[in-house]
Amino acid sequence: MKQKSGLVQGTLDMLVLRVLSRGDFHGWGISEKLQQLSKNALQVEEGSLYPALYRMEAKGWIKGEWKLSEKSARAKYYSLTRAGRKQLEAERKSWGRMTDIIARVMESI
Numbered sequence: 001m002k003q004k005s006g007l008v009q010g011t012l013d014m015l016v017l018r019v020l021s022r023g024d025f026h027g028w029g030i031s032e033k034l035q036q037l038s039k040n041a042l043q044v045e046e047g048s049l050y051p052a053l054y055r056m057e058a059k060g061w062i063k064g065e066w067k068l069s070e071k072s073a074r075a076k077y078y079s080l081t082r083a084g085r086k087q088l089e090a091e092r093k094s095w096g097r098m099t100d101i102i103a104r105v106m107e108s109i
Contacts, residue, residue, distance in 0.1 A: 011095070012044070012048060012049075012052050013052055013055075013056060013061075013087075013091070014088065014091040014092070014095060015034055015042075016030055016034075016049075016052060016053070016056065016062075017056070017061065017062075017080060017084055017087060017088040017091065018088060019033045019034060019037070020062060020078055020079060020080040020084065021080055021085070021088060023079075024077045024078065024079045025077065025078060026069060026075035026076060026077050026078070027046070027049055027050060027053060027075075027076065027078075028075075030044075030049065030053075030078070031043075031044045031046075031049055053078060056084070057078070059083070059087075060081055060083045060084075061080070061081060061083055061084035061087050062078045062079065062080055062081060062084050063078070063079055063081055064076045064077065064078050065077055065079070
């Protein structure tokens with residue numbers, strides 16, 4: 001993952017699930033949306049994104065369907081499954097706990 005600022009390891013799945021909670025996107029669209037939402041702080045490269053998408057699809061968190069893109073090119077669009085929504089909620093709670101713990105430690109020093 002190419003990034004302008006540090007990304008905590010293991011957060012890519014959570015971020016992709018969050019993007020897909022807003023609707024269906026193809027891989028490039030997911031990358032673009034992450035870049036946009038992060039105000040250009042994150043640039044996810046294909047070498048990181050596509051293995052993550054394949055892994056999440058194998059886990060049943062997302063499903064892919066081939067469609068024509070806006071440019072009339074064939075592209076695989078991904079959508080969140082019910083299991084993916086549950087995973088996103090679990091990741092969100094875990095992330096909240098972790099950031100609270102880190103904040104407590106940083107504020108106590």
